[in-house]
Amino acid sequence: MTTTAPSAAALAAVARRALPLLDLTLLNDDDDEARIRGLAARATTPVGSVAALCVWPRLVKTAYTERPAGVRLATVVNFPQGTDAPGQVIDTILDAFNYGVEEIDVVFPHVYFRHGSVEYCRQVLTAYRQVTTGRTLKVILETGLIPDPGTLRTMCQIAIECGADFLKTSTGKVPVGATLPAAEVMLRTIIGSGRPVGLKISGGLRTAEQIAPYLTLADRLMGVSWVSPQTFRIGASSLIDDLIRHLGETPTPSAATKGGY
Secondary structure, eight states, X not given: OOOOOOOHHHHHHHHHHHGGGEEEEEOOTTOOHHHHHHHHHTSEETTEEOSEEEEOGGGHHHHHHHSOTTOEEEEEESTTTSOSOHHHHHHHHHHHHTTTOOEEEEEOOHHHHHTTOHHHHHHHHHHHHHHTTTSEEEEEOOGGGOOOHHHHHHHHHHHHHTTOSEEEOOXXXXXXXXXXXXXXXXXXXXXXXXXXXXXXXXXXXXXXXXXXXXXXXXXXXXXXXXXXXXXXXXXXXXXHHHHHHHTTOOOOOOSTTTTOO
């Protein structure tokens, strides 16, 4: 059985929807201030602006200074393994708030969960929610390491019960990032919770053609008016180049996103 490739018009429509949902992300080990300045310069394009910049905690001050007006600032904590000491995570969160961070992407302590320490996971996620009151909290499930849908559903339920504003697929640091089956489990769990929780897809997303099925899935399960920057984000770096091309513009050459998310 063969499938028809999306038309140029269809991919342009996907790109138009996806660009304002993008958390433009740079999380390489060797990132520096120059790269963050380059990233911030790409946040506003001739065809629109991204939703947020997402960078390491040590670089949020530079990102805050350089980001365009209207672009939010996010950072990652307990990242990427999900095994940092809770006190250290909380200190990092509070310090990030001193530099204008509005959104926290925290890794679910999945290693502890898989070893049966479910109550510990609840306790630390609740603590992170308490210190992020008034800000957006995205909980990274690392779905590529959780192949069982039932286990993933339970983790999603815990994250939601602890106050997550978004469920997020991946750190982008493991071999399997975002997948449609995982996204469907996450969306169906959100529906079942009855709470206004969003979805962030991340990990291995580089083209409008890869993004299209996720938007279709969200439209089908949540309704065609649900997807917005308040409910749906895409964590990526090089994706922005493909989106801009589909919208008829030439990407600005930059090394800022090389090797990115």
